[in-house]
Amino acid sequence: MMVNPYDDSRLLLALQVDHSRVAGFLAAHWGNAMFSEPKPFSSVVLAAQEHDNGWAEWEIKPSTLNDKGYPLDYHDGSIKYLGKFRLDFYKDGVNQIVQRDPYAGLLVLMHGVGLMNGGYGRFTYPPDRTANPLVKEYVDHQEKLRERLLADLRGSEEFREFITAEKLWANYELMTIFDQMAQFICNRYPLNNNGARQSGPHSDLNNVPVPVGQGQDPVRVTIDPTDEKNATVRPYPFDLDPLVVSFPARLVPKRSYANPEDFLKEFYRAERITVSHSLHAS
Numbered sequence: 047m048m049v050n051p052y053d054d055s056r057l058l059l060a061l062q063v064d065h066s067r068v069a070g071f072l073a074a075h076w077g078n079a080m081f082s083e084p085k086p087f088s089s090v091v092l093a094a095q096e097h098d099n100g101w102a103e104w105e106i107k108p109s110t111l112n113d114k115g116y117p118l119d120y121h122d123g124s125i126k127y128l129g130k131f132r133l134d135f136y137k138d139g140v141n142q143i144v145q146r147d148p149y150a151g152l153l154v155l156m157h158g159v160g161l162m163n164g165g166y167g168r169f170t171y172p173p174d175r176t177a178n179p180l181v182k183e184y185v186d187h188q189e190k191l192r193e194r195l196l197a198d199l200r201g202s203e204e205f206r207e208f209i210t211a212e213k214l215w216a217n218y219e220l221m222t223i224f225d226q227m228a229q230f231i232c233n234r235y236p237l238n239n240n241g242a243r244q245s246g247p248h249s250d251l252n253n254v255p256v257p258v259g260q261g262q263d264p265v266r267v268t269i270d271p272t273d274e275k276n277a278t279v280r281p282y283p284f285d286l287d288p289l290v291v292s293f294p295a296r297l298v299p300k301r302s303y304a305n306p307e308d309f310l311k312e313f314y315r316a317e318r319i320t321v322s323h324s325l326h327a328s
């Protein structure tokens with residue numbers, strides 16, 4: 047859950063699963079004269095859309111509060127507060143997607159593991175957490191599953207051509223930028239509230255390498271809000287300009303909660319709103 051200041055008396059809550067759908071929407075519109083469309087298209091879009099689907103197991107009843115009694119924000123420390131459950135529900139999320147689309151499942155698996163092992167050594171943030179035995183067990187389990195999925199995909203007419211190291215890691219990096227951009231969009235309100243967070247992607251989207259197309263060097267993409275509802279993305283990777291991005295959110299009182307039931311009552315009763323922002327080439 048992304049817990050954002052909304053006004054003097056309320057917090058705006060965006061669920062991880064709704065942030066995840068923003069990532070899927072960005073993936074579905076990714077591609078223009080400069081940037082190649084994701085391939086295989088529906089698998090990559092599905093993977094982006096469902097990359098945080100495991101969170102649904104907790105978010106149907108977000109019953110853990112942080113040390114200050116506030117709703118649990120995704121940067122409070124999911125393993126600190128949820129422990130093994132956090133790792134188990136990511137496994138469940140992967141299993142669910144694998145049944146519908148094994149290539150998408152593989153990408154969700156790699157994204158989930160990458161959050162725990164420094165992006166397979168590619169990124170410094172989030173940091174490598176595999177010194178924690180619970181995390182190590184999770185990563186080892188998922189890496190064994192990754193090997194099995196790769197073996198299956200090698201035998202698949204539909205997916206064989208997309209499991210070369212170059213294409214697989216390019217899709218992993220695409221997943222990362224979809225996630226970074228969807229975090230930026232959902233983890234602040236309004237869009238130009240740049241001081242809202244210390245952690246999480248800033249305008250440079252953690253400087254992750256962004257694939258442009260096969261055989262071309264990756265680029266860095268930035269997002270710069272111009273007002274409360276608009277931002278400029280450079281270079282611009284989408285097929286529509288502007289691209290209107292919306293997500294559902296809920297408003298709860300901005301206060302410390304006495305216990306989980308105290309919060310859950312407000313969470314289930316909360317006013318729902320739709321947040322819409324527009325991304326522009328310039």
Ligand SMILES: [Fe+2]
Pocket residue numbers: 065066097098225229
């Ligand atoms: Fe995410």
